[in-house]
Amino acid sequence: MAITPMEIYKLLPKTNCKKCGEQTCMSFAFKLVNRERKLEECTPLFEEEKYARQREKLIEYLKPLEEATETGLIVKEELCVGCGNCVVVCPVHVEKDPYGCGSGLAPKTDKLILKVENGVVHVLDMDMCRRYGKNRVLCVVCRENCPTDAISFLEG
Amino acid sequence: MSGNTEYYTCAGCSCLCDDIEIDLDGENAKTVKTACRRGSNIFLEYKENRAEPAIEGRKVEFEEAIKKAQELIEKSKSLAIYGMDTIPIEAQKVAIELAEGKEAYIDNSSSYCLGDFVEMVLKKELPTATFDDVKDYAYVIFYWGVDPHNSLPRHMSRYTYYPRGKKRQRGYEEDRYLVVADIRKSHTAMLVAKNARFIQVDDDLKLVDAFIKVIDKQMPEKYADDAVRVIREMQKADFNVIMGGLGLRYGLKGNYEKFKEMINKMNEVAKVYFIPAGCHANMRGFNEVLFEKTGFVNKYSFKDGESSLDYAFFELLKNDKVDTTLIIGSDPVNSLPFEISKKLAKINTIVVDPRKSFTTQIAKVVIPSAISGVEQGGTMIRSDGVRVKVNSLFEREINDVYVLERLKEVVA
Numbered sequence: 001m002a003i004t005p006m007e008i009y010k011l012l013p014k015t016n017c018k019k020c021g022e023q024t025c026m027s028f029a030f031k032l033v034n035r036e037r038k039l040e041e042c043t044p045l046f047e048e049e050k051y052a053r054q055r056e057k058l059i060e061y062l063k064p065l066e067e068a069t070e071t072g073l074i075v076k077e078e079l080c081v082g083c084g085n086c087v088v089v090c091p092v093h094v095e096k097d098p099y100g101c102g103s104g105l106a107p108k109t110d111k112l113i114l115k116v117e118n119g120v121v122h123v124l125d126m127d128m129c130r131r132y133g134k135n136r137v138l139c140v141v142c143r144e145n146c147p148t149d150a151i152s153f154l155e156g
Numbered sequence: 157m158s159g160n161t162e163y164y165t166c167a168g169c170s171c172l173c174d175d176i177e178i179d180l181d182g183e184n185a186k187t188v189k190t191a192c193r194r195g196s197n198i199f200l201e202y203k204e205n206r207a208e209p210a211i212e213g214r215k216v217e218f219e220e221a222i223k224k225a226q227e228l229i230e231k232s233k234s235l236a237i238y239g240m241d242t243i244p245i246e247a248q249k250v251a252i253e254l255a256e257g258k259e260a261y262i263d264n265s266s267s268y269c270l271g272d273f274v275e276m277v278l279k280k281e282l283p284t285a286t287f288d289d290v291k292d293y294a295y296v297i298f299y300w301g302v303d304p305h306n307s308l309p310r311h312m313s314r315y316t317y318y319p320r321g322k323k324r325q326r327g328y329e330e331d332r333y334l335v336v337a338d339i340r341k342s343h344t345a346m347l348v349a350k351n352a353r354f355i356q357v358d359d360d361l362k363l364v365d366a367f368i369k370v371i372d373k374q375m376p377e378k379y380a381d382d383a384v385r386v387i388r389e390m391q392k393a394d395f396n397v398i399m400g401g402l403g404l405r406y407g408l409k410g411n412y413e414k415f416k417e418m419i420n421k422m423n424e425v426a427k428v429y430f431i432p433a434g435c436h437a438n439m440r441g442f443n444e445v446l447f448e449k450t451g452f453v454n455k456y457s458f459k460d461g462e463s464s465l466d467y468a469f470f471e472l473l474k475n476d477k478v479d480t481t482l483i484i485g486s487d488p489v490n491s492l493p494f495e496i497s498k499k500l501a502k503i504n505t506i507v508v509d510p511r512k513s514f515t516t517q518i519a520k521v522v523i524p525s526a527i528s529g530v531e532q533g534g535t536m537i538r539s540d541g542v543r544v545k546v547n548s549l550f551e552r553e554i555n556d557v558y559v560l561e562r563l564k565e566v567v568a
């Protein structure tokens with residue numbers, strides 16, 4: 001399930017109290033999705049009893065954030081069949097390892113983002129992903145080619 | 157990873173991926189790299205659920221089981237040999253020699269799997285190509301009645317749709333056109349996005365008919381849009397390939413002539429090849445070995461010197477024509493209808509298998525052997541007809557060749 005700022009905002013106190021340092025609850029919600037802020041920084045949510053139910057819901061809702069990698073990629077190993085589509089289609093892999101991953105064969109280098117090991121895909125080095133760093137792009141090619149939904153992104 | 161990495165071959169399905177890296181921890185495989193979930197578990201769990209030599213459910217010494225099997229084969233008046241889909245061709249050859257010496261029936265699962273397509277390919281009635289050519293040149297990749305994402309997990313990522321090849325360097329989105337024809341929206345059909353087409357088929361014969369009519373510039377009854385589009389895409393390139401699976405085999409209902417006509421017609425306007433997309437590792441190997449020897453691919457009787465549907469293993473069981481069966485590396489109790497397979501419990505069934513299965517439970521004699529790719533090496537034939545050398549992780553003395561050579565002693 002995708003995590004959206006709007007869904008988070010609905011569960012926040014919506015008082016714009018500015019105790020977290022943000023101007024509005026909406027901007028706090030955005031920063032929560034980007035993982036620049038932590039939920040605990042919203043002090044009223046944790047101190048005031050009337051928000052108890054919302055707090056529990058939010059903690060549950062934001063759980064995938066902890067499992068996700070830096071670029072928001074989530075791998076559900078139990079759904080993976082190890083077909084390796086994601087490894088072969090990744091544009092970074094094609095550039096780094098054209099005669100290995102790019103040609104569908106076993107990788108010839110260890111500097112990869114994803115790798116199939118023991119029949120399921122594992123994240124090796126997320127820093128190389130195009131969704132990361134200064135010139136990032138919203139590439140979803142690995143998710144698009146995973147029909148079992150083993151790969152997903154926070155934004156859905 | 158470096159130039160001298162040793163690669164192993166996975167004999168899990170007919171892809172026969174020969175780029176598997178394995179880290180060993182003593183006698184156990186610790187990590188298996190690049191293999192799919194199905195393939196990696198063959199290596200990771202090779203010690204589990206192993207068969208033990210047994211006679212009528214009683215555990216015995218290996219020699220005793222061999223002697224009993226030899227005795228049963230010697231006494232048998234009508235023997236059927238079945239299976240051999242997962243053993244190397246060296247062992248298949250011994251099994252065929254045993255069948256010849258004993259004038260037995262011989263068959264494998266291809267008689268209800270893709271044997272008919274393999275036969276057409278071997279008789280050169282259908283043009284065929286290898287996966288290496290597909291990777292380098294193919295534009296339209298047509299999966300017909302097969303869901304490779306589940307049955308042959310690395311088929312698309314290693315050989316066909318996704319990898320970049322010599323003349324197809326721009327990746328799947330621009331340099332390939334995927335067509336999936338299936339009765340339901342399978343996992344493979346979900347991969348149909350840009351530059352691709354999914355044809356939901358309820359009658360394969362009508363789709364065959366649509367292609368023929370479109371090429372003849374007539375209006376087909378159904379699938380007109382799909383057929384026109386696919387033919388137009390095929391004309392864009394000089395190499396297209398159709399991978400036919402079980403869905404196509406049963407969908408054609410035996411009308412292979414019409415299918416051959418369709419492929420021939422397609423070849424008048426474009427270049428189209430056909431590759432069977434099968435399941436078992438060395439099913440095609442058996443077909444080729446038997447074809448070289450007899451001119452038939454399966455369901456063969458050495459007594460009558462011909463192949464017929466009556467000699468298919470399930471027909472032999474159904475009509476109570478055999479008194480002894482030798483089943484090698486196969487589990488017919490699991491794969492055949494129970495009404496037929498339960499008869500295996502009444503006749504003398506000898507099973508040669510590395511693992512326990514439903515068939516070993518009901519067999520009269522169980523002889524354990526080695527797992528291909530893990531404990532025994534050899535040569536296997538991939539679904540496109542390329543011979544692949546299979547290395548073994550640990551060599552085991554008691555393998556299929558040894559067991560079958562011992563059983564062959566009765567006819568020597």
